Amino acid sequence: MLQNKSFVRKTRQGRVVKVVREHYLRDDIYCGASFCKVCVTSAAKLTPSDSAILVVDTNVVLNQAIPIPTHPRFTLGHIDLLENPGIDGVVLLSVVLDEVKNKNLAVYNRIRALCSNALRKFFVFSNEHHKETYVKAMAGESPNDRNDRAIRVAAQWYQNHLGSTTRVVLITNDRENKRKAIEEGIAAETVDSYVKSLGQPALLDLLVHPPSEDASMMEVEDLRPSKKKVIYTEHKPMSEITSGLHRGIYHQGKLRVNRYNPFEAYVGSESIGDEIIVYGRGNMNRAFDGDIVAVELLPQDQWHTEKSMTIADEDDDEEEDVHLAPGSADDAPRVTNLVPGSGRGVSSVSSRPSGHVVGIIKRNWHSYCGSLEPMPLPAGNGGVAHALFVSKDRRIPKVRIKTRQLGNLLDKRIVVAVDSWDCLSRYPSGHYVRTIGDIGDRDTESEVVLIDNDIDTRPFSAQVLSCLPPLPWSVSSEDLANPIRQDLRHLTVFSVDPPGCKDIDDALHCTALPGGNFEVGVHIADVTNFVHPGTPLDDEATQRGTSVYLVERRIDMLPKPLTEDICSLRADIERLAFSVIWEMTPEAEIISTRYTKSVIKSSAALSYVEAQARMDDSRMTDQVTKDLRNMNKLAKIMRQRRIDRGALTLASAEVKFQIDTETHDPLDIGMYQIREANQMVEEFMLAANISVAEKILNHFPPCSLLRRHPSPTKEMLEPLLRTTAALGLSLDLSSSKALADSLDRAVGDDPYFNKLIRILATRCMSQAVYFCSGDLSPPEFYHYGLAAPLYTHFTSPIRRYADVIVHRLLAASLGIYKLPNIFQDRPQLTSIADNLNYRHRNAQMASRASVELHTIIYFRKRPTDTEGRIVKMRSNGFIVFVPKYGIEGPVYLTLRGEKGGGEWVVDEQQQKVRKIDGSVSYSVLQTVRIHMEVVEPQPNRPKLQLTLL
Amino acid sequence: MSVREWMVGLSAGEKHFIQGGIAQDLRADGRKRLTYRPIYVETGVIPQADGSAKVKMGATEVIASVKLDLARPNPSQPGKGKVSLFVSCSATAGPMFEGRGSEELSAELSVALQRCLLGGKSGAGAAFDPSCLSIVDGKLCWDAYIDGLVVSADGNLLDALGAAIKAALINTRVPVANVPAGASLDEDPDVDLSSQETTRIDTSGVPVIVTLTKVGRHYIVDATSEEESQMSSAVSVSINKERRICGLTKRGGAGLDPSIILDMISVASHVSEQLMNKLDSEIAAAEADEQM
Amino acid sequence: MEYVNPEGIREDGRRPLEMRHLHAEIGTVARADGSAVFEMGNTKVIAAVYGPREVQNRSQQLNDQALVRCEYSMPNFSTGDRMRKPKGDRRSTEISLVIRQTMEACILTHLMPRSQIDIFVQVLSADGGTRSACINAATLALADAGIPMRDLVTSCSAGYLNSTPLLDLSYFEDSAGGPDVTVGILPKLDKVTLLQMDARLPIDIFENVVQLATEGCKAVANYIHEVLLENTKQLEYRRGL
Secondary structure (H helix, E strand, O other): OOOOOOOOOOOOOOOOOOOOOOOEOOOOOOOOOOOOOOOOOOOOOOOOOOOEEEEEHHHHHHHOOOOOOOOOOOOOHHHHHHHHHOOOOOOEEHHHHHHHHOOOOOHHHHHHHHHHHOOOEEEEEEEHHEOOOOOOOOOOOOHHHHHHHHHHHHHHHHHHHHOOOOEEEOOOOOHHHHHHHHHOOEEEEEEHHHHHHHOOOOHHHOOOOOHHHHHHHHHHHHOOOHHHOOOOOOOOOHHHHHHHHHHHHEEEEEEEEOOOOOEEEEEEOOOOEEEEEEEEHHHHHHOOOOOOEEEEEOOOHHOHHHHOOOOOHHHHOOOOOOOOOOOHHHHHOOOOOOOOOOOHHHHOOOOEEEEEEEEEOOOOOOOOEEEEEEEEOOOOOOEEEEEEEOOOOOOOOOOEEOOOOOHHHHEEEEEEEEEOOOOOOOOOOOEEEEEEEEEOOHHHHHHHHHHHHOOOOOOHHHHHHHOOOOOOOOOOOHHHOOOOOEEEEEEEEEEEEOOOOOOOOEEEEEEEEOOOOEEEEHHHHHHHOOOOOOOHHHHHHHHOOOEEOOOEEEOOOOOHHHHHHHHOOOOOOOEEEEEEEEEOOOOOEEEEEEEEEEEEEEEEEEHHHHHHHHHHHHOOOOHHHHHHHHHHHHHHHHHHHHHHOOOOOOOOEEEEEEEEOOOOOOOEEEEOOOOOOHHHHHHHHHHHHHHHHHHHHHOOOOOOOEEOOOOOHHHHHHEEEHHHHHHHOOOOOOOOHHHHHHHHHHOOOOOOOHHHHHHHHHHOOOOOOOEEEHHOHHHHOOEOOOOOOOOOOOOOOEHHHHHHHHHHHHHHOOOOOOOOOOHHHHHHHHHHHHHHHHHOOOOOOOOHHHHHHHHHHHHHOOOEEEEEEEEEEEEEEEEEEEEEEEEEEEOOOOOOOOOOOOEEEEEEEOEEEEEEEOOOOOOOOOOEEEEEEOOOOOOOOOOOEEEOO | HHHHHHHHOOOOHHHHHHHHHHHOOOOOOOOOOOOOOOOOEEEEEOOOOOEEEEEEEEEEEEEEEEEEEEEOOOOOOOOOOOOOEEEEEEEOOHHHHHHHHHHHHHHHHHHHHHHHHHHOOOOOOOOOOOOHHHEEOOOOEEEEEEEEEEEEOOHHHHHHHHHHHHHHHHHHHEOOEOOOOOOOOOOOOOOOOOOOOOEOOOOOOEEEEEEEEOOOEEEEEOOOOOHOOOOEEEEEEEOOOOOOEEEEEOOOOOOHHHHHHHHHHHEEEEEEEEHHHHHHHHHHHHHHHHHO | OOOOOOOEEEOOOOOOOOOOOEEEEEEEOOOOEEEEEEEEEEEEEEEEEEEEEEOOOHHHOOOOOOOEEEEEOOOOOOOOOOOOOOOOHHHHHHHHHHHHHHOOOOOOOHHOOOEEEEEEEEEEEEEHHHHHHHHHHHHHHHHHOOOOEEOOEEEEEEEEEEEEEOOOOOHHHHOOOOOEEEEEEEEOOOOEEEEEEEEEHHHHHHHHHHHHHHHHHHHHHHHHHHHHHHHHHHHHHHHOO
């Protein structure tokens, strides 16, 4: 075990607590070249066919710009380049990997994936533990210099080790390191010079464009010399920013760009305790969404200058597209003045502080999905062309790229990374990373949706899969003997889900008790029995946060065996569950609640339709049906009571596709029908969630994970009020109860009217969010929509990570397991909650985008005439909501660009648009007949168009 | 010294032999009265400490460590770090140190060393200047904790501990703490310790301790525990390079004539020079060894 | 945290099945009847044995076997953060007990009735695996004292991190919060005398980890044999044999 190893020990000095760790140097670390005569070659990845063995410096890998000039080692990285199969035969030193890991974990994971990819020749050389390549820091040598030296020593070692017949090249972007390497007799090149020497245009496109090059590129491109002026103000030096932050002149925060108005951004600042609004690209001063920026407040008299500060840019003033009807306020544009020029909406925002960005503390640049702006092909195809890239994400400005394959890329969805943005150029410069596929192609667009929403679709790693129990899995005798687990197999348990549901989280039972009461149980898949804290499986699930449902596919949070088999509460199979069991009176009053881990055996997995049919069919008298009916009775009472308490019956226009199993193309589209059975299951899930929320908060007041729904502010309800006022209805907003009642009273002439008002009201609400109970005070825990003082998520642990956390909390509160350490660390818990909100939101955005995509595909071959309702007025038309397909979009009364409109007058008060001669008028909520058709105004840019019939 | 007498059970003949040998200037182990046992020094023995050393004198073996901790200086001495010193005796040195058995001796040794090395309350007369531990005056400093551990006891513990602490101080590397300009030091100070640089403590003033043990009419240095069991009294003098006395402790029951004390001091002062040189060269060799 | 990288190398450069550097010295405390220093990497302990000798406290005297006592102590400078703890805190008492029971199991106590053997173990520097190092040092010290024993007890720990069984955890690895299994064996008799574990572990993995720790114990035993043999040769040499 310890034979033939020579060890040299070193101790490292750490912080105040002197950390001493041993460091063993070895003689059994091999070079990884298959043709090496000395080393063991079993794990070798480098072959003689590679033109050279490339030893790469950290700056070649890292993808992050760090605006500290003292760190030349970390400039711009080329991870995209390395991922291209054109580059191979790469040695990654452990010193480089360590640096990458410390600076950027995402890049580290990508480079690790490359190293473990059997198709790629990337070899990791543990230079730090090799006795001949380990270097000790010399007196006065900075860690950076020491690491540089270690990289050079390793490169030198490779050259000596493999002999002169093999070419070893050190690739570095650090001039100093390159100079020293050449002095020491090591072949060294910069990435640019190396890639150029390979002569492959596809690789050249992947090069990062350093700022200096950008200026020269501008000269070539911009023929108008007058435009080469300073467009943005220079960023302040870091030292000035630091001292400015200290003195309170500048405010630090994360810049968030309005999803629907890229010229408006917010910086949440702790120092002034409010959001600072940044209007216009000029004030944003080259900051991207997600950047950590330093902001200076503008003088108060400039606080409402809004549009005038925007850099006039006609190109960016995009027209509205037909899109899915928003489900909540977060999906809808946060536009304050809907009718430009009316000037009335503006004054309402002037009280909020606005500012401008003076410096960027940390960039949030990554790669973006989109396409190139259509442009004519330059004459000499194959030469370098400059193109503008338009991201799908409207928050991202256009990006200038250089490409040698313009012809190929024009009708493609591509990924582009941003490299730099200097104050002379209007747009940032970036480089092409890869092609996803043809624009409009379903698979391509689906992938764009996923990338756009930062959804991890990679297969689960071997490490994650190794955490799964061996298959086939079944309930074991130990599980049954476990005293924490109650055997509930004798109960008639059943589940009710959408048809074809494979990840069955929840099941129910309802037994009539002798005294006339009922025992009602909600049984939830016992996911935490398989997902243990701190395992790679748990880490992965924490990161993913939720399963994502697209129209044609599902991206699981947990690996498939867990999702569809081991955890899923399938019919006629024994499964582990976590149960909430109530005793209820026939009036649905809860007498007692208990919680237990259990073993159940579901006797039926019903779909909503089946369950509904059983309840409605009076001939059926089997146990399951009887139980269903009892439950339904209870649920109706509970629902009514909830509504009486002020819960809102909100509505959204959810659509459903029928998908062709072969082609995955949508065959039919329609509104999702909600049945009593849905509401019944929902009611019990709500009750279980509320019961669990009470229990965990009671036990762990500072560290429970709950879900709250903030009350809507007056400002948010403004559009609804304007509409209802125009219709002569009045809404009482004083409480959710008052609002619910006034919604009930809002009945119009047609049956759909009330639902429409509810849909509009729903859109005004913000979304519910997860939070850590220690971060807020109890009144803020309130769930407005459900009118519940406490709420959490417990019932879907297979597809939501929040529920997994809540399961752990509940288990700990029952004394079954110890609370994992993570719950002691409040900041960490808060960051988990934040990530869950982020993932949740992204998952919803992705689902919506997927539905939008399929809607377009559906209508591509099926121009349709249908009925729509006007929901919003515009100066040149109105926005129509099409209930049947759940979409909305603009209908233009005057053609775009045809400025001379003038014919139509908007009456803001009445929410009406009227022809000047008074012959025709349209008012809000009016029914109109429209024609829907997919058109292609520009090649390969299909869009759905609505026209008035 | 009840502990020591208990530990060394000597017969009358043995006692006589020891006393006689000392009178003849030929001690039981062959040494002269003013000769030391071989001294062996090793530094850096405790990797987790900021400075450490092990000193062996014959069968006596002691370890000293110096640990530094960030702290707020005492308001009355804003420009100085605090230094504290404790000694403990390991049970490995003998069953009488088991449990609480070592407390009395540990306390005695701690107080004697504090007197010899740390000087008075004002910090005057200390072995080294604690102002070298200051980082930001009145705001931030290093506190030094000096710990002595007796691993094996065969007499002359005080001198051995003194030597070990001296070696440990020389071995100490004080991390360079960079305080960012303008950083607030009033609460949790944000100190940059990332640089690998260290400084050293100026140890040129650290004295050596010489204990003269009076047995009969004579005094001896570096007494073994058998010899210590026969002493009438002992005088420990700490003397620095300039041959200035830094501290003085008299132990043992018998009273001494002041002139004898003065004589003992002058002998100690003479011996200290040899010990100092011997120790310095041993420490230098040990430090060079550790660098390897 | 990545405790074993995909190249199969641990944070300190060892492979999963490798032990730290071992070093032992015999006879370091001159006045004790037997003593030894045992180092496993940066973990360093001294053990001293006094006895067999008269029982000090008559009430504890055993008429059919020797009384074995043990005291474990850890100075406040031995770990990264300096803490002042009184002697005889709970952890020390527990480790003292573990060492005493383990050593008692291998000392032929029936050969020395009405006598007392004291084992004092002093940690100088702690970097994971102190229990094991203490037992190994005590074994050597007992051998040095010439106390009759059934076999040389040796001990080693193993853990399980990143789905990999790891031999001889360092403090860094131990603080990862994974399981830490300490095993003590009588190598010649092939019997386990000590088995401790905190944390949860599936039973089949537990078996692997115990097996690994046992292999570690055997490697320690080989090393201890070498050290004793070398020591005996030195003694022979000094006696001029």
